[in-house]
Amino acid sequence: MYALVFCIAVQGIALITCSLVAHNMKSSTAFVSLLSRTHIPAGTEEEPVFRHIMLHAPEGWDHACFSTELTEKTWMNQRRYSWRIRLRGQPDMPGQAPLLSGWRPHIILLVDDGQDMLAACDRRYRDNGLYLARPGGDIVPVPDRDDVSSSLSTPQGTFFRGDYGNIWHQAHDTYSLGGTMPCWTFVMESLKEFIDSMDLCPMAIATVSGGIVQPFTTDRALLFSTLEGLRPESVESALSESLLSLLDSFPDRCSTANHIIVATDGIAVGDGDIPGWLQDYDHDGDPNDRAIAGEGSHCLDDVAAMARSQGISIHVVGPDTLFLNATADKGGGKLMPGAGAFDPPPSLVTLPHCLSGGTRRVLSSIDLRLFPSWIDWESAAYLKRMANGLPHLSGVPGLEIRGTALSIFVNGETLLCTTSRDNLVCIDTARGACSWMVEGAGGRVTGREDLIIAGPDIRGDIVVLGDGPLIRWLCPGGLYTASDGSLFSADGAVITAHTLREGLFEALFTADSSVCALEYDPCEGVVLAASRTGQITILGQDLAWLDLLFPNLSGEIRGIRSFHSRRELHIIALAGGRAVCLRAGEILWSRSLEIGAITNAVVMDAKLYLSVWEPDECGGIDSGESSLVILDALTGDTVSQTTLFGAKAFGPVIDPDAGIMEHISWDGSIHRLDISGLPGISQCSLGTRIVSESP
Numbered sequence: 131m132y133a134l135v136f137c138i139a140v141q142g143i144a145l146i147t148c149s150l151v152a153h154n155m156k157s158s159t160a161f162v163s164l165l166s167r168t169h170i171p172a173g174t175e176e177e178p179v180f181r182h183i184m185l186h187a188p189e190g191w192d193h194a195c196f197s198t199e200l201t202e203k204t205w206m207n208q209r210r211y212s213w214r215i216r217l218r219g220q221p222d223m224p225g226q227a228p229l230l231s232g233w234r235p236h237i238i239l240l241v242d243d244g245q246d247m248l249a250a251c252d253r254r255y256r257d258n259g260l261y262l263a264r265p266g267g268d269i270v271p272v273p274d275r276d277d278v279s280s281s282l283s284t285p286q287g288t289f290f291r292g293d294y295g296n297i298w299h300q301a302h303d304t305y306s307l308g309g310t311m312p313c314w315t316f317v318m319e320s321l322k323e324f325i326d327s328m329d330l331c332p333m334a335i336a337t338v339s340g341g342i343v344q345p346f347t348t349d350r351a352l353l354f355s356t357l358e359g360l361r362p363e364s365v366e367s368a369l370s371e372s373l374l375s376l377l378d379s380f381p382d383r384c385s386t387a388n389h390i391i392v393a394t395d396g397i398a399v400g401d402g403d404i405p406g407w408l409q410d411y412d413h414d415g416d417p418n419d420r421a422i423a424g425e426g427s428h429c430l431d432d433v434a435a436m437a438r439s440q441g442i443s444i445h446v447v448g449p450d451t452l453f454l455n456a457t458a459d460k461g462g463g464k465l466m467p468g469a470g471a472f473d474p475p476p477s478l479v480t481l482p483h484c485l486s487g488g489t490r491r492v493l494s495s496i497d498l499r500l501f502p503s504w505i506d507w508e509s510a511a512y513l514k515r516m517a518n519g520l521p522h523l524s525g526v527p528g529l530e531i532r533g534t535a536l537s538i539f540v541n542g543e544t545l546l547c548t549t550s551r552d553n554l555v556c557i558d559t560a561r562g563a564c565s566w567m568v569e570g571a572g573g574r575v576t577g578r579e580d581l582i583i584a585g586p587d588i589r590g591d592i593v594v595l596g597d598g599p600l601i602r603w604l605c606p607g608g609l610y611t612a613s614d615g616s617l618f619s620a621d622g623a624v625i626t627a628h629t630l631r632e633g634l635f636e637a638l639f640t641a642d643s644s645v646c647a648l649e650y651d652p653c654e655g656v657v658l659a660a661s662r663t664g665q666i667t668i669l670g671q672d673l674a675w676l677d678l679l680f681p682n683l684s685g686e687i688r689g690i691r692s693f694h695s696r697r698e699l700h701i702i703a704l705a706g707g708r709a710v711c712l713r714a715g716e717i718l719w720s721r722s723l724e725i726g727a728i729t730n731a732v733v734m735d736a737k738l739y740l741s742v743w744e745p746d747e748c749g750g751i752d753s754g755e756s757s758l759v760i761l762d763a764l765t766g767d768t769v770s771q772t773t774l775f776g777a778k779a780f781g782p783v784i785d786p787d788a789g790i791m792e793h794i795s796w797d798g799s800i801h802r803l804d805i806s807g808l809p810g811i812s813q814c815s816l817g818t819r820i821v822s823e824s825p
Contacts, residue, residue, distance in 0.1 A: 178205035184216070186653040188810060190736035190763070193653040193692045195221050195784070201813070204821075211816035215786050215808075218652070220482065220540070221732035223689040223704070224574070224609075227348045227550070228480045228534070228778075229330055230796075231750025235387040235472050236332050236346060236380050239321055242394035243337045243360055244367030246425075249304035251313035251395055251449040255292030261315065263288040263299060268362055269312055271319040273570075275518035305397060307449050314362045317393035320447045320466065324391070325353050327469040329498045329534045329550050330478075334379070338372040338394075339364035342379060350551070351588045366400035370429035373444070374404055377437055384748035390437065391467065392430070393447040396454045402427035411436045412460050428453065434461030445471070474498045480534045480751070483794050484545055485785040486559040492798055493547055495534035500549050506563045510555075513599070515570025521593070521601045529569050531555070537574045537584075548575045552587045556599070568599060578612055578630060585610060592619050594633065603633030611650040611657065616671060618657050620645035625659055627673050637673035649690045654699055660687035666703060666712075679703075681710040682717065693733045695764055702738060702763070704728045709740065711766060719766030725757055732782065735808045738763040741793065743778045751778040751796045758782075758793070758803070774801045786811055 185198040197218045203210040248268065255261060262272045264287040272289070280294040290299060301312040325333065335344040335356045344356040373392060380388045402409065402421035410419040411432040418428035434444035434457050444461025446454045458465045474497050484491040494502050513523040533551030540546075545557040552572030556565045572587040582599065585592030586608055593604045594617065605628060607619030616636060617628050622644050627636040639659075647660035656676060657669040664687065668677040681687070681703040689704040700718070703710045707727050711718040726744030733739070738761040745754035756779035760769040774793050779801070781793035789806025805811060 176206065178203050180204075187218075187693070188213075188215070189694045189696070190733070191215065191693060191810075192221065192733040193651050193694075194649060195219055195732055196734075197652075198810075200816075207821045209819045209821055211819070212813045213810065213816060214813050215810035217784060217786055219576070220783060221691075221730055222574075223728075223730045224647075225729065227330070228751045228796075229332075229348070229749060230475065230478075231384075231746055231748045231753040233386055233473075233475050234330070234332070234384060234748070234750065235389055236334075236385040237328070237389045237391060237472075238334045238336055238342075238376055238379060239324075240336045240338065240373060240376060240390055240392045240394075241317065241321070241357075241360060242367050242369065242392070243339050243362050244364045244397070244399055245362055246304070246367060246397045246399060247314040247317070247362040247395055248301065248312050249395065249397075250301035250307055250309050251311060251316050252307045252451075253309045253311045253316050253449070255295040255299070255311050255315075257291070257293040257296075259292040259319075261290055261292065261295055261299070262286065263290065266361060269295075269299065269301075269315045270358070271315065271322065273517040274514060276516050276524050277518045305395065307395070307451070313395040313448065317447050318357060321357060321391075321393055322354065324447070324467070324469075325350060326532050326551050327498065328472070328474075329495075331472070332385075336372070336376055336379075337364075338367055338369060341372070341375060346381070351590075354588070367394070367398055368401040368403070369394060369396075369398045370401050370404055370427065370433045373430065373433045373437070374408075377440060377442060380442070387472070388442045389445060389463070389472070390442060390461075391445045391447055391463075392434075392457070394454075395448055396430070396446075396451055396457070397425055398422070398427040398430060399425050402429045404429055404433065408432055408436060431457040431460050434458075434463075438462040469498055477798070478534060479780065479794055479796050479798055481536065481538055482781040482783045483792070483800075484538060484540050484559060485783050485788070485790075485792065486540055486543060486545070488788065489559060490792075490800075491545065491557075491559055491562075492794065493535040493538060494798065498534060499530075499532050500535050500547065500553070500555070501531065504562045505557060506561070508563075510564040511566040513566065513568045515568065515601070521591075521604050523568060523570075523599065523601060526569075529553075529567060531567060536572065539576045541577050546575045546577065546582060548572045548584055554582075554584055554595075566599060568595075571595065574610075576612065578614060581630060583610065583612055583617065592617070594630065602631065603628075605633065609645060609648045611648045613650050613652065613655070613671060618648065618650060618673075620648050620659065623661070625657070625669070625673060627671070639667075639669055639673040639675070641667060647687045647690050649692070651692045651699075653694065654692070658690045658692065658701065660690060660703065662686060666690065666701065677714060679712050679714075681705075681712055682720070683708055683710060689728070689731055691731050691733055691738075693736075693763065695736065700763070702731065702733070704731055704740075707742070709738065709761070709766070711738075711763065718764065721761065721766045723759060725759070725771075726754070729756075729778065730782065732784070733763050734805070735810075736763045737761065737769060739782065739791070741774075741779050741782060745778065753777060756793070756795075758801075772803075775799060 181202040183200040187196040199216045278289045281290040300310040332346040334346045412435040443463045445463035445467040446458040512529045533549035554568040554571040573585040575584040582595040591604045592607045607621045609620040623641045625639045641661045643661045643663045649658045666679040683705040685706040691702040707723040710720045726742045730741040740759040743756040756774040758772045775795040779793040782791045791803045793801045
């Protein structure tokens, strides 16, 4: 009986063992089969074939910023499919001119517009400079053109080169100062160069005969047009009287320093009618420190000394004479001041940085000009936009880049950046080398295939450039957006479509009022135009009217974002500190953010990421507090809120490959957010398809 029990036990163990072996064999076979679908067996010569297809943004993702990369991997009889997010373009909203709270000098340019300014000063024309002798007799510097070798007569007047003018356009040396250039020409040239060298700095323009003619502004176009409208026609030059009248013209707050630049030859005519206690304020005992009906009053240096005692620095632009040197010295200023005389901030960030191939490139500005230490300028080609004939560029020996960074566009390893002084630079991000720089193309910059779009510049032009670079065509406008084949520009209330490559007219649409935001939706193929009356018009690519939305926003719409949800187009409108989500015929939600104004926005995975900034009362980018607010894009509910900086945040900058989103502050501080967990940041499988063998 024991033997029988033992045999039965052995038989049971054997059966169990056989069952386990059979199960393991089946599992191993299945596992090997699965591995064979993923990995290539050793020794095989067949390689998988990959095919990548670019599609529109997936549902819940920003149409303008993202696209979808669909990958098909074919190996043997299997086709595996996956998708991931690709960046179409960084989120971008138009911003206002940056200002600092900690550095904001206010400068008044006081121009002597007396007839004596037509006399020679102690300067010669610049040999290769270009000047225009206008019919009224005054001579002014003008933008360069390449159809003037020595002199050219036109209905505007006579254009001439400086070396030619030193012989044939010599001013009368009325006051024995020497030189050939009229003092009026010299101060106009010097003031324009000064304006170009100063950024973030409010300036006003006054004349000796008329007082303030242009209130404080940072708009360079307004300052230039005001200067160009002045004429030296006054019979008097009451220098000290006009300077005294300007001392109370500065704002009571937000100014960190007050300066007046007196542009004059120093010849006062009919001047000195100031209080007696002020006529010899500097105690130099000059007998001409008094009111004189004709030429000769020397009260200007006394008023300059008194202004200095009130904390106002007086600088001088004019001939290098003892009197004008003394005026600048007693006023605590400089003769012929440059940007360095105003202690500009040494390093400053004014726009988002660049993330390319794991390399972060910060476009910092030093001494108010774009000059990051990592850029190599040695091999750059320099070109300048000419002011004659068809719009074109000409090579020049060298240019000094001016202005702080304004706009950036990155395509692969090519970085394009414009400055606030209409310089456009092309940089290789991998090597950090500047390939070329163009003077005369500015504004917001973007790219479409091998074309570059920039604008508007100081002339109000939107420029399309091709390889080389070269100007293909341009048009007027204040805003633009582009599809792959068309450029849509807005000039006031008029929206115009042109072919992108040739600039041929395609269509025109007139909105109910001036357009304040313009976006092209590449997924829907429509143009979204917001007007100052607060409505959003949806237009086809032929600018045919399709629909009209009313977001019910009180402020001016500054940004428009679009995305799909359940195959329906959703549009988010942004104005001040309020965001509204709409779809055809209805408002889904409206949110007011009490913590500041929205500076940028992007939609990812049905979440709205808002960059919000609450500045101080002066609005400096180095002040206040910025936050990142994440809302549910379909309901408007708050998902999270994070403090970024104790200043304005520029960005976001998104790098899907690294799975990060970054913001940067004016001082170069970085805030990083991990977005690697969002679907589509990493490769997402869509499944495997077995392809039957062909017979």
